[in-house]
Amino acid sequence: MTTLGTEEHGMHDGLRLMPFHGLRYVPERVGSLAAVTSPPYDVVVRPDGLHHLESADPHNIVRLILPQADTPSARNEQAARTLHDWLAEGILSADPEPALYVYEQRRGDMLQRGVIGALALSTADAGIVLPHEDVMPHVVTDRAGLMRATSANLEPLLLTYRSDDGGAAAGAVGTVGAADVVEATAERPPLLSTTTEDGFCHRLWAITDPAELAAVTADLGHRQALIADGHHRWATYLRLQEEHHSPTPWDFGLVLLVDTARYPLQVRAIHRMLRRLPVADALAALEGSFRVRRIEGTLDEALTALGAASEAGNAFLLTGDGAFHLVSDPDPELIDRTVRHDRPEAWRRLDATVLHATLLDALWQVPDSAEHIMYIHDTEATVDMAERNGGTAVLLHPVREDVVRELARQGVTMPRKSTSFGPKPATGLVLRSLN
Structure with missing residues (x-):
């Protein structure tokens, strides 16, 4: 459940990232956390990659994000049943406190950290979240059917912002920003740590301290973000928000925000x-x-x-x-x-x-x-x-990130599937239920 709440820091002219009760695998109920994760749905190479993931563990997240059946409605119903069963059986469980989550990916010299939360979709109309690619309507329809059936955000979008672009918290003496909270949190014991077969080590922490949550909210409240990965899921969030009368949990969508001034993303074609x-x-x-x-x-x-x-x-x-x-x-x-x-x-x-x-x-x-x-x-x-x-x-x-960002700021979208920013977050480490 998303904590909707009221604004504690006045009107925001930027991102509104809210804590939520993360839905996570119970480690004792699965073979390993690595075996139940997956790349994002659109990166899984079907059918070989799909079969490999399905056989890795009977509870692999791919059974939710890419359910297999003869028709779209049957696939969506199957995913909804699977999610319901896993919750009932204790395979997945909601964290007791609403939190923002610090997420780290590390492989060799590559290190990326960001914060996962429920982002207010109202920012879409204000030019605060910048898409840079067109979308394919049939994919949005497909993802919307799945989210509607499961009442869940099954995997986060990847958004980027730059802390050196200015903002109320930037440069102010004694001000703690989102990046400071992320770094301090990463010094603590994590909620989970797992290494996937691609060699990436993934770690996750929960931010529940009110002062730290407030610092992240205040800093991001003056930021603009670029959609690095997940344009179809973003379009899906907006479509589903239109179907529900606000205020509801559908006014928010699951995202990972990475400060690329500190952690530059890799851009691939x-x-x-x-x-x-x-x-x-x-x-x-x-x-x-x-x-x-x-x-x-x-x-x-x-x-x-x-x-x-x-x-x-x-x-x-x-x-x-x-x-x-x-x-x-x-x-x-x-x-x-x-x-x-x-x-x-x-x-x-x-x-x-x-x-x-x-x-x-x-x-x-x-x-x-x-x-x-x-x-x-x-x-x-x-x-x-x-x-x-x-x-x-x-x-x-690949296209350079600065070209992508500048076109997005001009309101110009690139041809769909023009870029692939990474590393992408692993799917299955934290989900968001809308029930």
């Missing part, structure tokens, strides 16, 4: 696998419009060539036929004719913009639908699936 377009046909359609070069060597060497070409302009790596084809140097007249002119030049130059407007729409005529295009985060998985399906893998180079 999201690749495309074109199910019904063989590589030979894709290359033939580019003749005379792009420069195409065959790259000899390994996937890593081909990606290095892609990165170098991307410094000079739009570039893509096509594969799926056992070879790597670097596509670059588009015909300027073609770009001018196919890419819309009512957006900033930085948007018009994005690889994802050119990919969708020029390649997919104009040259390849591939519809942007699930039966034609798969969006895959993992590079090797994209290549493997293209080779197995006789399709074309289109590999992209």
Whole structure:
């Protein structure tokens, strides 16, 4: 249950992050915490990754976020039954006190910390939470059905803010900010600690002290956030809020907020696998419009060539036929004719913009639908699936975070699935019930 409460610090012109009763696995009732976690729903590579997670533990969270049945309604009903059963059996249990949660991910030299809470969705209308990508309506409909059936936020969005962007707490002598509370909390014994098979160590702490909660609330109350990961879940939150008459717990959504001034995120590309377009046909359609070069060597060497070409302009790596084809140097007249002119030049130059407007729409005529295009985060998985399906893998180079943030501040959204910020929070460490 979310603590709705009243404003104790006056009107907020920024983020409103509220404590909630976290729903967590009871360690004694599962094989291990690592075995019940999952990557976010849209990162799980189906079917191989899904089957692997389902077999890791009978209570793996993937049974809630990606239930398997013949129809959407049956999937949603199954997830709702599973959640109800796990609560009744004591597999999951709500924390007794409402809390904000400090969450840490560590692997080698990589360290990321942030705070998980229930974010007021009223900030959506005020330009306080900035999306940077478009969404696919059918995915929002799918996620909304699942959240509606389970009455739960099953995994947090990843939002970023920058403490060096100013704000009431920034720079004030003696003022304790959210980042200070996060660091102090991480010095204490955690609620849980587990290492997943990808080598990441995850730790979670609860913030329940009223003074610390107030410090976090006051600091974030003057901040703006960028949606780094979870645009479809954010759109789902807003749709479900509209369906309920405020005030209700649906006025809030589960998020992880990371201060990227202290913990910069990694930005990766999201690749495309074109199910019904063989590589030979894709290359033939580019003749005379792009420069195409065959790259000899390994996937890593081909990606290095892609990165170098991307410094000079739009570039893509096509594969799926056992070879790597670097596509670059588009015909300027073609770009001018196919890419819309009512957006900033930085948007018009994005690889994802050119990919969708020029390649997919104009040259390849591939519809942007699930039966034609798969969006895959993992590079090797994209290549493997293209080779197995006789399709074309289109590999992209990542966009810089400052480009993403500046476009978002201008109110300009990028083509959907343009970026992948990480590391992403593991799903299953803390959930939020709306009942």
